[in-house]
Amino acid sequence: MTVHHPQTPQFFLTSPSPCPYLPGQSERKVFTHLTGERAPSLLDLLSQGGFRRSQNIAYRPACERCRACVSVRILVDEFQPTRSMRRVATRNRDLIGRMDQAEPSSEQYSLFRRYLDHRHAEGGMAEMSVLDYAMMVEDSQVDTRLVQYRRRGADSAFSPHSDGELVAVALSDVMADGVSMVYSFFEPDESERSLGTFMILDHIERARKLGLPYLYLGYWVNGSRKMDYKIRFRPQEHLMPKGWERYEG
Missing domain, CATH: 3.40.630.30 (Gcn5-related N-acetyltransferase (GNAT))
Structure with a gap:
């Protein structure tokens, strides 16, 4: 039997798209949704791992051949x-x-x-x-x-x-x-x-x-x-x- 934990965030990976910063490069992002009462604490945790927020989504680069993006x-x-x-x-x-x-x-x-x-x-x-x-x-x-x-x-x-x-x-x-x-x-x-x-x-x-x-x-x-x-x-x-x-x- 599979046990589902609704409080555990699910992560998804985007398809490759042209990089907006480096010509000739493509980008991919890993992202999850920030919803519910745990959204603030989840953002705190994910920010420690280099994630950024856009509306109710937290994302970070997950490019296969490039590591140029660095969290600051x-x-x-x-x-x-x-x-x-x-x-x-x-x-x-x-x-x-x-x-x-x-x-x-x-x-x-x-x-x-x-x-x-x-x-x-x-x-x-x-x-x-x-x-x-x-x-x-x-x-x-x-x-x-x-x-x-x-x-x-x-x-x-x-x-x-x-x-x-x-x-x-x-x-x-x-x-x-x-x-x-x-x-x-x-x-x-x-x-x-x-x-x-x-x-x-x-x-x-x-x-x-x-x-x-x-x-x-x-x-x-x-x-x-x-x-x-x-x-x-x-x-x-x-x-x-x-x-x-x-x-x-």
């Missing part, structure tokens, strides 16, 4: 910004970020669309509708937050109603040992602000204030220029065959 997490308590990072923080002092429950809005989607059309017009997310965006934000059974960055108004210190124009958004999960940045986007016409770097710096500080030791940044892909920015935030650890190891560069 920043050591929050030891992190010290470089001089250029401090300049980025100064450049964005006119912004205020508020972390709230993950609720989508038409204003967010308009910014999301501008970002995709300008930065990722040929990517896999290019055709996402407003309903697809809402699912990306809302379809989660873990502790997911949305940080919205707006121009600081005259009375923003007292009331969020005084906040100005939306400039950037980060969708993030709060886990037992850290914060995981799931997806972020920003105003493409504000490239001089280095908003991607700014949001990471802000999340490092948020994780520190929450008393959490790590900021999970997803995958660094050795050989992909679009992923090189992640390697600048040190000290950091990479998930290697024997476990998490400090990256020395």
